[in-house]
Amino acid sequence: MMATTHALWGMALALPVLATAPEFAPVAFVAGFLGGLAPDLDLYTGHRKTLHYPIYGPIVVVPAVAVALLAPSAATVGLAVGLAAAALHAATDAAGGGLELRPWEAGSERAVYSHYHGRWLRPRRWVRYDGALEDLGLAGLAGGVLVAAGADPAAALAVALVAVSAVYTLFRKPLAALAEHLAGLAPSPVVPYLPERYREA
Template sequence: MATTHALWGLVLALPVLAVYPESAPVAFAAGFVGGLAPDLDLYTGHRKTLHYPVYASIVTAPALVLALFAPSTWTVALAVGLAAASLHAVADVFGGGLELRPWHGTSDRAVYSHYHDRWLSPRRVIRYDGAPEDLLLGGLAAVALVAVGNEAVTGVALALVAVSTVYVLLRKRLAGIAEFLVGLLPDPLLPYVPARYRGT
C-alpha cells in the first residue's frame, strides 16, 4: 500500500531525530514524500516510470555519505527522501504482481528494472497490496513512530494506519468497483485508463 511505503519512509527519518533533531521535521517530510513519490506513476506506466530499484539505490549511497560528512537540513532531507524512494521500489519486488486482482497471482511483473531493462518478478512475500500482512508491516512501522516520534509524526502515523485498515477491509471489492466505473467511461477516454482496469 502507498500508506505502508509512507510509514516506512517516516521510519527512515527516526535516526535523524536521534542525532540531528533540528533537521528532523524536514527529514520526516522527505521520508513521507520519498515513500509516496514513486506511486505518482500509478496511471502512467505504474512501477516503471518512477520506480528505480537499482538506480535509486545507487544514487542513495552517496547521498547518505554526504549527509553523514556534511550534515545540513538539505543534505539530510535529500538522503532520507532518496532512501525512502529506493526502499519503495525495492520493496515492491517483494509484493504481488501488477494486476487488478493481484491475489490471483497471474502477473509476472512486480517492478521494472531500468538497469536490467526488464520486469522483475513478484516475490509475493506480501501477497498483494492491501493484504493483511501489508497492514501488519505498516503497523510495525507505526509502532516505531509512535514510540519515538513527536506528536505530529504520531498523528500522521495513526492516520495512515486508519486509512490502511479501511483499504484492507475494502481491497477486494475495490477491484470490481474500478471495473464498473471504467465501464461507464465513454470510449474516447478508455485509451487513457491503465490496461489492468480495462481487463487487458
C-alpha cells in the same frame, strides 16, 4: 504494498535523524513521507516503471547519505531520506504481488521494472498483494515505531495512516470490483488514459 505502507516506512527512515540530529528531524519526516509516496506518481504513466528504480535507486542513495553525513543541512538530510524512501518503495514492490487489478489471483509476473536489467522483475509475493493482512501488519509495525518514538506530529500522521490502511485492507477486494465497474463506464476518449490493469479487466 499500500501507498500508506510506503509512506510509513519512508517516515521510519527519518528515525535515525531524530536520534542523532533532531534539528533536522522535521524535514526528514516530511522527506521520508514524500519519498515513500513519490514513485506512485507514475500510476497513470507506466506504473511501477516510470518512477520506480529498484536497482539504481539504492545506488543513488549511497552518495546522498555520504553527503548528508559530511555536510549535514536540512537540504542534504532531506534529500538523503527522500531518496532512501523512494528506493525502499521500489525495492519492496518487488517483494509484493504482481501488477494487476486482482493481485491475489497471482496472474501477473510483473512486479516492478528494472531499468538496469531492461525487464520486469517478477513478484516474490512475500506480501501477497497491496491491502493484504501482512501489508497491514507492516504498516502497523512502522506506525507503532513512529508512535513509540514520540515525534509529534509525525506520530499523529502515523496513526492516521494506519487507520486508512486498515479501512483499505477491509475493502480491498470489493474496491477492485468497483474499479472494474467504473472503468467499464468510462467514455471511449478516457479509456487510453486508464491504468493498463483496468483496461485489461
